[in-house]
Amino acid sequence: MNTVEAIFEATIQVLISDGPGDLTTTRVAERAGVSVGSLYQYFPNKQALFHAVNERYLTMLAERVEAACLAHRGARYAEMADALVSTYIAVKIERRDVTIALYRAAAEVDVAEIVEAMSQRIEAASQAMFTTASDAKFANLSTVNVMMLNVLCGTVRNVFERDMSELLIDGGLRTQLTLMFCTYLDAAKFPPSEA
Amino acid sequence: MNTVEAIFEATIQVLISDGPGDLTTTRVAERAGVSVGSLYQYFPNKQALFHAVNERYLTMLAERVEAACLAHRGARYAEMADALVSTYIAVKIERRDVTIALYRAAAEVDVAEIVEAMSQRIEAASQAMFTTASDAKFANLSTVNVMMLNVLCGTVRNVFERDMSELLIDGGLRTQLTLMFCTYLDAAKFPPSEA
DNA sequence: TCAAAACCTGAAGAATCCTTCTTATTTTCA
DNA sequence: TGAAAATAAGAAGGATTCTTCAGGTTTTGA
Structure with a gap:
């Protein structure tokens, strides 16, 4: 394994086991099996390392969601909603420990x-998808879309941080x-469905 | 102002201006206009001070929501939903800087x-309220209730942390x-409303 | 092969920070 | 009033941490 790769992985492992408060350059280097000096050969300071780890994870998340949104253009809106929710949760649950560690x-500020x-x-990808829904047009899609994504990201985070395993394993969430x-979405449909 | 009170307020102020990473006993004492020694007369360590500040804030939040839930027993479920959302957001928005500082x-772990x-x-208070809805019974209220509160807490946090002012000032959220x-809730109603 | 470049090492400097402890001041209350 | 208790002060100890640096080891490539 690459030295840089080892440092990345070690950072995550320290974050998982010791938390962000005890993320020290010494500990990361030790866990990666390299010296502190080597760490500073690749990252100008601790902050940069931390930044890189987060950027990597969040970029991967965004790409996965974007792909899912692209794949569901033209579908029915209920399928779109399911795809968005399912993909986001799936990525988060794939490496649960990493997810929780990075939430913490x-x-x-960085x-x-x-x-x-x-x-x-993610918002852009989602909105582009819902615009192409085969079975509905939405009045103020921009607002609705922003709301859904805030709800999705916020709720998932809350569930992970509270460690509500039931909601995750049985698919309840x-x-x-x-x-x-x-x-x-049904309520935001245009023209409105007669109730 | 009480010394303890001054320390509490100073802690929040330091949290707001410097962030949790720079919350030091020296800085808190300085801001409170007392010595570090005095700080340690009232709190065994920094952790305890931090814990106390958070407990105080969250207890206040819980009490306000509980009161709102109690006040809306027997109402229509739409009114209950509005009361729950409005109260929660109102408390959070009252002292926005404090809210954001404590989110960060x-x-x-503490x-x-x-x-x-x-x-x-809050979950208990909310569930007790929705049970008394005058215009509906809900099939699996427990699940629905837990979901709504996760959504509420998670979404509001997300909106505050992303500093989406528009959604807060115009009441869009x-x-x-x-x-x-x-x-x-309408979809969870029992018996289901004919669509 | 062999010099230059890249990479690695780990001790040590410099800066903080938490906490304690001794001394001083103020308040309590008998 | 006056002594005991409570409160306040802030310097200093002890422990970490981030970062640098001088000097080795390995790899590259001509």
Whole structure:
């Protein structure tokens, strides 16, 4: 394994086992099996390393969601909602420990910028998808779309941070969130469905 | 002002201006206009101070939500949803800087316990309220209720941390979240409304 | 082959930070 | 009033941490 790769992985492992408060250059180097000096050969400082790890993870997340949105253009809106929710949760659940570790570390000001950038990528991809829904047009899609993504990201984070395993393993979160989005989208449909 | 009170307020101010990473006993004492020695007269260590500040804030939040839930028993479920959303957002928006500062500081393991305890208080109060809805019974209220609160807490946090001012000032967050809950509750109603 | 470049090492400097402890001041209350 | 208790002050100890640097080892490529 590459030295840089080892450092990346070690950073995540330290984050998982010791938390962001105990993420020290010494510990990362030790875990990566290299010296502190080597670490500073590739990263100008601790902050840069931390930034890189977060950027990598969030970029991967954004790409996966973008791909899913692209793949569901022209589908029915209920399928779109399910795809969005399912993909997002799937990525997050794939490496649960990493997900939780990075959620905890997200407090740093530095990370906020990355989160913002990736949020906008995802929002754009999602909105582009819903615009092509085969069975509905939406009145104020922009607002609705922003809401859904805030709800999706926020709720998933909350569930992970509270470690509500039941909701994750039995798919309850996915099912309920999809249902919620479907009813919400239905209400935003244009022209409105007669009730 | 009390010394303890001054220390509490100073802690929040340091959290707001310098962030949780630079929350030092020296800085807090300085800002509070007391010596470090005095700080340690009231709190055994920095952690305890931090814990106390968070507990105080979250307890207040829980109490306000509980009161709102109690006040809306027997109402229509749409009104309940609005009350829940409105109250929660109102409390969070009242002192926006404090809200944001504590969100950022919530990464500490110590805080997770308090968050969990308060979440359960709020969940219980909310469920008790929705049980008394005058215009509907809900099939699996427990699941629906847990979902709504995760969505509420998660989404609001997301919006604050991303600093999406538009959604807060024009009431868009409140309106949309309430609408989403109403459509969701409507789908969970028993017996189901004919579509 | 062999010099230059790249890479690695780990001790040490410089800067903080948490916490304690001794001393001083103020308040309590008998 | 006056002594005991409570409160306050802030310098200093002890422990970490980030980062640099001088000097080795390995790889490259001509």
